[in-house]
Every structure is written in C-alpha cells, then in structure tokens.
Amino acid sequence: MKNFLDYLQDNNKTFKESSFNSIDSLILAYLSYFHFPNTLTRLKDLDISKTTKVEKNREFIKRVVTSNRYKDIESCFYVEDTNDLIEKQFSAVTFLLPNNTMYISFRGTDSTLTGWKEDFNMAFMLPVPAQKEALNYVEKVTKLIPRKFYIGGHSKGGNLAVYAGCNLSNNLSTRIIKIYSHDGPGFIKEFLTTSNYQNIKDKIEKIVPSSSIIGMLLYTNENYKIIESSARGILEHDPFSWLINENNFIILKKLSDGTVFTNKVINDFLSSLSKKEREIFIDSLFTVLKSTNLTTLDEISKNFIVKLPNILIAIYKLDDVNKKYIIKTIKALIKSCLTNLSLLIHGD
Template sequence: MAGNLIDYVKWRGDLGFTERPFNDVDALVLATLSYIDLVGFTPNEASGGTVEVREALGELMERSGGDVAPYVRSLATIDARYIDAVAKSRRFGRLHIGRYVDVMDYDNAVQFAAVEVMLPPNSVEGCGKGVRFVSFRGTDLTIAGWREDFMLSFEVTGAQKLAAEYLDRALRAAVAAGEPLMAGGHSKGGNLASFAVASAVPSLAKNVLRCYSFDGPGLDERVVVHDARDVIGGRFVRYQPAYSVIGQLFDRAEEPRAYVASTGSGMLQHDPLTWQVSSSDLILADGLDPDAATFDAALDEWMEPVDMGERERFTNEFFDILGAGGPKLTDVTSREGLPKVMSAANGASDQTKRLVWKLVECVVAKQAARTSDVVRKAYEGVVQSARDAASGLAVSFPRRQLHAE
C-alpha cells in the first residue's frame, strides 16, 4: 500500500509512539513542521515553554480561515489538508513544540528557522526516555532558494552558523534534562542539521541519537572538512528522491543513502509531499534517475577544479540566467520563460552555458515525457535546440560511484 505523507498521518494518526515506535516517515513529518510559519503560535526560544502541536496548528488554521498559503515557507505542497491532519492526529497533535526561531536577514542573505519537538518516553525503540527532535527549515524551489544552496560551495553561510549555535543550546538543554536528541531537515534543512552536528562539541555530539538529511545538499569538503557522518557515523541518515538534484549537490559519494520513490515529475520530486510511503516506512526506488545523474555529473565536472572565487562568480552568473525566466524554478522551462533563459545564456561562459543547456534538456525532456502528444510536439524543438547547444561541449561526464542501502 503506497501513499503520501497525508495518507501516512491518516493511517498512523490514531496510534501514539508508544504503540508504534518512531520511524523515518515520522522524522520526515517532523522535518516539514519547520516549513510552517509558527510566529505567534509557538513559544520562541527566548520566552521558553512549549505548546501542543494541535493547539499551535489549530490556532493557525482558525486564523487563516483555511488559506494556509501565507503561512507555508516552502513551495512544497503543504496545504490545509496536511496541516489539519497533523493537528488532529493523536500521533503528532499531542506532541509539544517550542524553542521556535525564525530569522530573515535580507541584507546579509541569511534565512534560518528551527523548532524543537518533544517526543514522550518510549517513543523511540530501545530508548525509555523522552527524545527531542530539532527540525531545521529548508529552502524552497524559487531561484533565490537555489542560489542560496549553491552559496554553500564557497562559504560557510550565516544560516549554517546559526544552526550550529542553535543545536549547541538545544543539546546542552537536552543533556541537562537527561534526554537524547535527534536533528533533521529537508532540503537546506538537512544540510543545516549535518553542519550543526558536525560542529557540535564531541561531548555533546554523543547525545545525538540520529541526524536526518532529506534531500539536503552535502557539505563541500573544500569548505567544510567534516560532516555529521564523520562525527556520529551510521546515525547520520540520508534520503533522496529518485530524481535528486538538490541532494546531490556537493555530494560525498562514499556516504550511504537511500533513494525514495516519488509521484513528482523531474526536479519536482524534491517536494517531500510527493514521496511515497507505506504505513511504516519510506518506499524505496531502484536508485538515482539517469537524467538527474547526468545533470549532477555536468555540475561536478565544472565545479571540481575551480577555486572559491570562481565558484562565487559562477553561482551569480548561473542564477542570473535562470532568473531571467522568472522567480520560480518551473519558470525556467515554461513557454514564456525558456526563450528568456536561452537569450540570457548567450553571453555566458561556455561552462555556464553548458550547464544551463543540460538543465534545460533534462527538465524539458522530463516534462515532455509526461505530457500529451500535443504538448510534447511543442517541446520537441526546444529539446533539440538544447541538445544541439550542448553537443560537443559535454559528450560524457565523469560519474561518481553512488551507494544505496
């Protein structure tokens, strides 16, 4: 039986964690909580205290009148049905949350948010104590969000520094209470979780029961030497959809990960609400989609030999081009946006141009394969143009050995 996160909350919603212990799907649900704007609904870190999930989300639903879009800080398809299901479920609704932090600094390009969830004793198999889960907010599918992910290639970002500081405080509080802690997040949230755990004082890192990265970018070894796996070993858990691009960024190929089946098309598989789940686990795919691997290899081939300054220049050039199509990633291959992107790329460097064409080819081909014959024919010329532009520039790219478990 396959479904999505909404189905899972309904399937497991009437069962508490003492009846059905915490699993990786639960971790994904908690990772999505930080995507919801909880300002005014959840106690912040400075004030202290906690509130039940059902109270916080119930008040949000009432205030929003059912239009929750202004409260969702992600292009993931988190809607009123999902929020209402989580709030009303016995499994998640009765959990307590607090220590909410939400920082947006436009001048310094810093976006950071996190919330702590309190799991009752005996929630996690083999652990009789209560367990705390720190959920780090990720980015969205806007061009600006992607730009922020690529900034990870040449500097330690402000959000990473805030995540490390937040986790340090959370770990100290957890140790004082005699409780272990888990951390996790989706997209950039997974990267923040890994960076924060890797930055933790060794004596505190021992208290990390698990760290989850759900399609989160890796930590580039030229910027950050160690990641969570170097600190907590197999307690660092990675999941990516079959068509993973964000999660393959700055990848450490030796790290185990599992690929999840998704109902999404192409890069829209990044949306966790498209991931397929059973009543107790994530449903796995055979591996990384070949089209995603091609784009990933093209990015690797360009990024590996260049210095930090060149990576910064490339990031600005690349995303200025994509942004010509519109503010969203899906605008890149729209009928209105694609000609603008291709025009903006004309004056770019060969390396940047090649990556843009590869992105266009992969996305358009994926969309065309899922559309009607009429729409497919309209795309055929664009696909051929992208292939012609890429021909001779990147006939074959180095592939990294990927591991799945």
C-alpha cells in the same frame, strides 16, 4: 499509492507503541515550513485557520494536529531570520516528543532570492550563514533541554541538520540519536574529509527520490536510501510525492539514469572551476536576477517576459571580468554535459 498524508491518517499509535521512524522525521521536517507561536504549544492547540492557502498543506496540518501520534508533541524555540545583507535565510523549530526525546527541525529553502543565493553560495563557501545559525541553534537548545535528540530537515534543512550535527561539541553530539537529511544537498568535497564529519556520518540517514536533483548536488558520503516517488524529475523533491508502505518508504535499488547523468555533469562542471570562479559566476547571476526588482523566483518566473529588458540591460552592464567568467563557466558546463553525454551513449 500512499504518502505521508495516509500515514498520518492510518498510524494512530503513540511513540511508545510504535517507535520513531523515517516517515516521522519527514513529517516533523516538513512542519518547519509552517509558522509557530514563540510559546510552548501542543500541536493539537495550534490555530491552523490561517496556516496556508495551499490545500494539501491545510490537509497535512489538519491531520497532524488531530493525530493521536502527534497531537501531544510540543513545539518551542521557533525562530525565523532572513537577512538580505548577509544572504541568510534560516528558520528552525524544536519538537518535544512524548517519549522524552526531541526533534530539531530546520526549514528548507523558501522561494526568496536570498534563500536561493545562499544555497548557491554553498558551492564555494563553508559555512554559509544559515549553517552557522543552525549550529548555534542546536547548541542553545540542547544545553537548555537535556534530552537525547534527532536533527532533521527537508532540502536545505537537511544540509543544515548534517552540518550542525557534525560540528557539535563531543558532550552534546553523544546525545544525537540520528540525523535526517530528506533530499538535502551535499557539501564541498573538503568537508567530507574532516574528522567532524567522519565521526558522525554513521548517524546520518539521507533519503533521496530516484530522480533526485537537489539531494544529489555537491558531494555526499552517506549511504543514502533511494525511495520511490509518484512524481518525475525536479517535482520528486516534493515530499507529498514520496511513496510509503505502512511504516516505511518504498525503497529502490538505484537512482534513475537521468539523475546519475545530471549529477555527474554538475559535479564535473563545479570541479572544473576554482572557488573564486564559482563565486564570481554566482554573484553575477544573482546581480542579474535582482535587476528585476522582484524578490522571489516565483515572481521572476511569472513576470519573466515583462522583466526581460531589465535582465538584458543588467547583463550588458556587467564588467568585462565578470562577463569573461560567465562565458568561461557556460563553456565549462557545456563541455561537462557533452563529455558525460558521450559516456552515457558509448559507455566508454
């Protein structure tokens, strides 16, 4: 089955010959995970020799810069800003398309604890620092370049795209062609009832794989498209696994039963906690993770056994209030899981 690597190889038509589509958006969204020069640069002129050690990424960027469809796209306004103090992980880049439109691309979560902590903070905080930064970025770019534009991103980048698009001033938002969220998490419930969101939601296209976990976190009102993936479970979050047929993703009718169950468990669990309880639990969880003195989840995963004593000591040192909230939160999660499991089994 084909994915966006095959699309890059097979589709050599220019944007004048074949209009912009959802796969183009995914490709430009995924490009945000790479580093770009600060100067205006055509994609075909990028130095890709040190881009990444990951083979599939090397093949991806190689096909992008040699593609007749993408090679003349220009990148500009690349920014990258991670701030541990305010728990912000943000990166964006703008692509100027040959058809006189532009695509503003937001990077998703990296593997740093700071990036993941900010993601978890979305369960009780709006806006988080990256959302504020995304709005400021779009305002700045769209004032400097008076083109119609797309906004998009993969994972957290999709969430940032939706937040920024919803909160732009009217004179700028009228230039939005479409907002793409590629398996991006949702928002706390209150955001979905705001006039800002309601006024722009028809321009949002959300795409999730059938076993989506990340993209179904929190709440979403968009009429999302469910697509087929060659992977399973959490691995479906990888865009390389998303299957296509010519210029379209392969569309499915419904989410997997496991995803519906998991989504219900998580959202019922979050609804049972106050914002303060969510905040205390998340802060305590990351206090424990930071006790390892490691900075990424990858490092923690690889060194978990070695760092387990640090983790246990950190849990022991938590004050009684935090321990109380952690126990309450775990009980709420177990209760939600058992309740929804019963509904799944008995259909009541």
